Amino acid sequence: MLEKFWLTHSGYYRVFRNILIAGGGFERVRMPFLFGIGLHSEHGPILMDAPFDEDGPANMGVLASNFLSATGLSFAPKWSVPARLEEFGFHTDDVEHVLVTHLHGDHTGAMKCLPNATFHLSQAEWDHANDPPFVGRTFGEYCPDDYASLGEQMQCRDDLPHLDDGEGLDLFGDGSIEVFSLPGHTPGHCVYRLHVQGGDTIFYAADAAHTLLQASGEAEPGLMPRQFTHDMPKANEALASLRRFLEDHPDDELILCHDPELGRQVIDEGPVLFGE
Template sequence: MSTDWEVYAIKYADRDARTRADSFIFDDNHEAPHAMDYYMWLIRGAGRVILVDTGYDVDEGVMRGRPIRLNPVEALKPFDLTPEDVTEIIVTHLHYDHAGGLHLFPNAQIHLQAAEMAYATGPCMCHDTLRMPFTAAHVCEAVTRLYAGKLTFHDGEGAIADGISVHCIGGHSRGLQAVRVRTRTGWMVLASDAAHYYENFMARKPFPIVVDLQDMLDGFNTLRRLASKPELIVPGHDPLVRQYFDSALADHIIRLDVGPNGTMVL
């Protein structure tokens, strides 16, 4: 029998001192405020719990001047999960805000695109602009997991479980992957940073941190192809997610698989 998975968005931080220039390359109102939420995601069903990304910890927040509201471990407490209970993590990419908590979950097998490891450890990191979203310790943690036999590489599309797959999109980071999940409301896509905001893919406005603009633009089409309907594409950083999906497990946790509340305008 096929599994319809439960999917949750877990907000652990936010950053309000931003403008639309920080979110869109092409926009007529670059100076307007534009807030950003930071999420991890949790998928569970069939006796399995899979964490998608890990957020980052207090020390990373201090170093970057971007404090967090909840340590990733604390953020998972409503699920009655300890760090040791987390045995599977899909890392969408190795930027600090998605892989900065890997060290907090020592038992986890990591799923990562081979292209992402090559990018984060290759010649592109000689450029300050491309290196900026990475932190060396997080990349080294991924390498340590590799040498411990706790890293599974994927090359393009890969199956994680019945009804869960990863899909390399690139654009924002060379090996960025989105996660496709079968739910009661249809195929949902956790876009991560393939679309930071709804407006990125809806209005085809690229995000400014980009290594390959064509891959990013082509990725907007891929997200639509993978999802049963556009309403089931979940952006990586949009505060609107908490309005469109309003079934809450806790103040910082929104359940996604039950579907949006019908107020979305696409």
């Protein structure tokens, strides 16, 4: 049973709104690097991806991390995955399961800090991430140094139901966590549906959409989401699947890792707690 779930952040990047949302204007907004920590009654703390370690975006290489820092990225070691785990009363050694959505560099920096973790992900994502295109590797989109040596910790699956199938793979066999395949943003992007004790259902869609406005169809993605999307037609199909699913499940809480409004809430008001 998933007893609790916290949504927190590992830093943010100030960007013009129109970089995230087409026609969004020149107001500066904070694009967060959100991630989640769940507490399972049998499996202990469960991480949703593992954004940054104490060195922040340095995992993305000199070029990308210097560029990001010079153009508005905010990071503090207290926002790293190890520090966040401590904040909620856990240690990196306690983490036995990480639910990986995809392996972009802003989701993988702390993977090496988790020696006891099994990383759940799709085979398609693992294959692509270990042979990323040159440009993606150079600019920190994929950072194989974060995970290439962790092969034995990977639980790669090629049998995940697509979101259109309606029912995901029951990861722990207790109905607490469903996994779906939803490729587009990356070739093996996964989304998770988390059933938290007390009734909250979290739909953790990560980067399947970059903003809640994009997810609801009220806005088109700006330059950055397009730049970091592997297959735009497929990503649009994924978005259509996401909208259909959410129409059928209107009470699900949608989590997108880079949405500025969710970011504002988490950065200004602190972690959001689901469950008792």
